[in-house]
Amino acid sequence: MLELRLVQGSLLKKVMEAIKDLVNDANFDCSASGFSLQAMDSSHVALVALLLRSEGFEHYRCDRNISMGMNLNNMSKMLKCASNDDIITIKADDGSDTVTFMFESPTQDKIADFEMKLMDIDSEHLGIPEAEYHAIVRMPSSEFARICKDLSSIGDTVVISVTKEGVKFSTRGDIGTANVVCRQNTTVDKPEEATVIEMNEPVSLTFALRYMNSFTKATPLSNTVTLSLSSELPVVVEYKIAEMGYIRFYLAPKIEEDDEEMKP
C-alpha cells in the first residue's frame, strides 16, 4: 500500500514539466525515505536524478519498497489536469498494475482521480559517488536559463569557464561568436540573486547546448541553480526543491576542442 499526499501539488506538475521531454519512460522508486527517480535521457547521454523526501509530504505511507514504471508523457497529461492549488495524492495498492493520482481542490468541492497503467521497465540504478569538484557556481536559475537560450541562437555548444572573478559562457556559430560573463557577486539584496563561486582550480569545459536548454525546464522549481564542474566528471546541474529534495542533471563534457587540434 502506497499513499503519498502532497499539499503543494503544483510542485509535482513542475517536476513533470522538467523531465518529461528528456525521459520517455522511467521507474519511480518509493521507499520509507522518499519518492525518487533515476533515468537516462532517451539518447543515453544525460542522466536525471530526482528526490522528494518523505518529510516533505503531508502524509507518507509506503509499506514496502516498490518501483513503478511510468510513461512520463502520459503521467504529465494526467497531472496537467490538476489545478495549481490542488492537493495531489499518489496511491497504489500492493501488487496492482495501476497507480492513481487524486486531485482535491482546496475547498474539497471538486475531487478527481486519474488511474494510469504501470509499465515494466528494465533499468539499472547507477551509483553516483560523491565527488570533489574543481569549481561550484551558484547563480540565479532564470539567468542561467536566459544565457543557455541566448547562446543557442548563435551556436550548438557552450564553453563554461570558471575563474575566481566569474563564470564565462561562450559559443561560436556561423553568424559569429558570443561571450557572456557573470561576475561573482555576493552583495545583493536578495540571496537568490547572488552569483557565488567556490573554486579549487580554474576549469573550462564544453557542453551541448541542447541538453543544457532541456535542463533549464526545471527553472520554475527553484530560484537558484548550482553547476558543479570538474574536468574528469560530468557536470551536475542541480535545482533544489524547497524542503523536499532536488532534481539533478548530469552531462559529460564534450572533448571537441581536442578533436579539432587533432585534425590535419
Next chain:
Amino acid sequence: MLELRLVQGSLLKKVMEAIKDLVNDANFDCSASGFSLQAMDSSHVALVALLLRSEGFEHYRCDRNISMGMNLNNMSKMLKCASNDDIITIKADDGSDTVTFMFESPTQDKIADFEMKLMDIDSEHLGIPEAEYHAIVRMPSSEFARICKDLSSIGDTVVISVTKEGVKFSTRGDIGTANVVCRQNTTVDKPEEATVIEMNEPVSLTFALRYMNSFTKATPLSNTVTLSLSSELPVVVEYKIAEMGYIRFYLAPKIEEDDEEMKP
C-alpha cells in the same frame, strides 16, 4: 428597414466566437421580439439556438420579420475589427442583399462600417418543445470548460452522472481512466461559484467530448452554465446572456455503453 444598436458590442463578438467553429452558414432571424438563430452544426449532430431579446438593445427597429443568411466565418472576421468597447449597429435595408455592421468608438472619433453580402440558406426551423428533465445542474462555466478540456486529454467521450450529492464526469482512454466529481455546494461567497443540482431521478449519459469542448467556447458569455439532462432527450447546455437572452446547445447522448454490452 432593420437597425439594431447594441452598446455592449463585445457581447456580439463573444457570440460569434461561441458558434463560428460549430456552424458555417446560418440564418439570423429578426422580429419585433428579438434577434435569433437556430442552426445545426456542420456534421448535423448538435443544434445551437441563440436569442438576443429586443429589450437588450439600446435601439431596436425591425419593420418586418426577416431572415438573413450569413457566413459566420466572414461575419466573425468583420466583428473582430470592432474594439471591445465599441458600440455595434446591425443595419439592413428592405430587400437589400447586404448587411452592414457599424462600429463606433465610445468617443465617436472612429467610425467604421463593414458591409457583407447575404446568402440564401435553406433551413427548417425546428420546434423545440419545453421538456421535463431528470436532472438540472448549474455550475461555474469555467469549471465545466476545464473539466471537458482535461478529460479530452484522456478519452473521447464523457459520462455525466448526476446524483443528489453531485455530478460526476468520467472518461476512459488508452492511457487510463479519469473521474471528476463536483459536489453540490450552495454555501459559497459568490452565487456564480455555486454548484446546484435539481434532481428528479439519477441519470447517467454519455456524450462526445469534441462537441462539449466546442460548446464551452461560449464560456466568456456567462459565469455559469446549466446542463439539463434526461435519458430520452438531448442534453441542453445553456449559457445565459445577461439581460438579453441565451445561447443553448443541444446534443444527443451516445448509446455506446449498450453497444459494448451487446458485444460477444
Next chain:
Amino acid sequence: MLELRLVQGSLLKKVMEAIKDLVNDANFDCSASGFSLQAMDSSHVALVALLLRSEGFEHYRCDRNISMGMNLNNMSKMLKCASNDDIITIKADDGSDTVTFMFESPTQDKIADFEMKLMDIDSEHLGIPEAEYHAIVRMPSSEFARICKDLSSIGDTVVISVTKEGVKFSTRGDIGTANVVCRQNTTVDKPEEATVIEMNEPVSLTFALRYMNSFTKATPLSNTVTLSLSSELPVVVEYKIAEMGYIRFYLAPKIEEDDEEMKP
C-alpha cells in the same frame, strides 16, 4: 575606431524588430552626426530610412565615416540576447571585418559581447528631396496599426482619403467592403492621442496593405505616426524616435483604380 554607447538599449532592439522583416541585408552608415541606414525592401518596392543622431548616445566616437554591411536577421538574433534594460555598445576597429555588440546589465554583474562578421553590400544612397505634401496626418500609432491589421482581414489594398474632417481608410475584398473614418480631434487629454490633419488639398491614394502592415512593426518606437501624402509622391510613414531621430518608410501608391477604368 567606432564606439557608440546607448543607455537605452531596448531602443536598438525595437529598431531591428521594425525593419528586419522588410530588409535582409543593409549598410549602416556612421558619421560624426549619427548612425543611419537607408535600404530598399527585398522586393524593391518600399524604402526604409533610419536616423539615430549622435547626440542621443551617451558616448559617440566615430573617427571617420564608415559603412558597415550587416545581415539584419543575424544582427537581430544577437540583439535579442540583450535584456531590455541593458546598455548596448556598438564597436568596430578600423579596417576590421567584424562588429561587436556589447551588452552591460545595469548592475554591471553581467557583461556580454557578440561579434558578427560584416558583409560587402552594393547599395546606392538615394537622395530624398524635401517635398510639399497635399496632406499630413498625425495619429496614434496603435490606432493606425489596428486599422491596417483589421482591413487586411477583408482586402489586399487600402485607399487612404484625407479631407478636412478626417482620414478614411477603405478596402474591398471577396467577403465585402470596409471603411474606417478617424475624425480630426485635437481636444484630447493626452497629446499623443490626438488625430491632427494638415491639408492643402484633398487626396485619395491606394496602397498595398502588406507593406503598411510591415511598417507598423515600428509601432513600439513611438506613440504617434505621421502619414505624408501627395498624389505624385510616395507616402511617408514616419515614426519619431524620442530625442534621437526617426524611422521613415516610403511606399509608392498603386494606380489600380485607373487600371480598372481602362478595362473593357
